[in-house]
Amino acid sequence: MIEKDAIREKLKLIRSKLSREDVRTKSAQIRELLFSLPEFQRAKSVSFYVAKENEVQTDHMIKDSLRSGKKVLIPITDKESGKLIFSELRDYDTELEPGAFGVLEPEPAYRRVVSPAAMDLIVVPGVAFDVKGHRLGRGKGYYDRFLSEVSLNKVDAQFIGLAYEFQVLKEIQHEHGDVPVHKIVTEKRIINCRVFG
Ligand SMILES: Nc1ncnc2c1ncn2[C@@H]1O[C@H](COP(=O)(O)OP(=O)(O)OP(=O)(O)O)[C@@H](O)[C@H]1O
Numbered sequence: 432m433i434e435k436d437a438i439r440e441k442l443k444l445i446r447s448k449l450s451r452e453d454v455r456t457k458s459a460q461i462r463e464l465l466f467s468l469p470e471f472q473r474a475k476s477v478s479f480y481v482a483k484e485n486e487v488q489t490d491h492m493i494k495d496s497l498r499s500g501k502k503v504l505i506p507i508t509d510k511e512s513g514k515l516i517f518s519e520l521r522d523y524d525t526e527l528e529p530g531a532f533g534v535l536e537p538e539p540a541y542r543r544v545v546s547p548a549a550m551d552l553i554v555v556p557g558v559a560f561d562v563k564g565h566r567l568g569r570g571k572g573y574y575d576r577f578l579s580e581v582s583l584n585k586v587d588a589q590f591i592g593l594a595y596e597f598q599v600l601k602e603i604q605h606e607h608g609d610v611p612v613h614k615i616v617t618e619k620r621i622i623n624c625r626v627f628g
């Protein structure tokens with residue numbers, strides 16, 4: 432879809448111009464707000480994406496979650512099936528290696544595959560979101576397919592999008608089958624998408 436691609440490219444360009452300092456500071460603010468959410472505090476099992484380039488950084492979130500005793504699940508991109516497979520991560524510094532599209536994922540020796548049904552909360556990456564929770568992702572439909580599958584099988588997992596404030600738009604075109612996130616956390620606020628939906 433041309434318009435979607437144009438918006439995606441524009442926002443990726445803006446994101447690529449953030450300084451390392453900006454990425455670090457804003458990601459830390461997002462972490463604070465995410466960790467303040469009751470549904471996050473309650474969650475025993477949380478899936479995180481591992482950030483690439485200037486995406487909202489999740490490394491500290493992952494390490495803090497492990498330290499506080501949560502079960503942390505990380506995706507492996509399976510190009511063959513077009514699906515994300517989730518694996519339990521126990522140590523951030525030693526278990527990851529670059530995988531598909533250059534995203535860090537668990538090395539084969541550290542793969543402990545878990546079913547999506549075990550997730551209480553899913554942290555979702557995005558290039559842009561609108562206030563109703565619709566999202567523009569990395570562009571290959573992996574999270575779309577995964578979230579549709581989860582919402583069919585487990586209705587009570589919370590989907591939380593992480594974004595810089597400039598990535599929150601008034602409206603994003605969405606298609607039948609797109610699964611909106613429940614909340615979006617930016618460096619400035621928590622957006623409760625169901626209020627707008
Ligand atoms: N719910 C879905 N089930 C199956 N395929 C889907 C679904 N949503 C999107 N797709 C397919 O995935 C491809 C990419 O979709 P889209 O442009 O929406 O990606 P995206 O949302 O930016 O990516 P991602 O989910 O990986 O972050 C398209 O070919 C689309 O048809």
Ligand SMILES: [Mg+2]
Nearest residue numbers: 566568572575
């Ligand atoms: Mg999509």
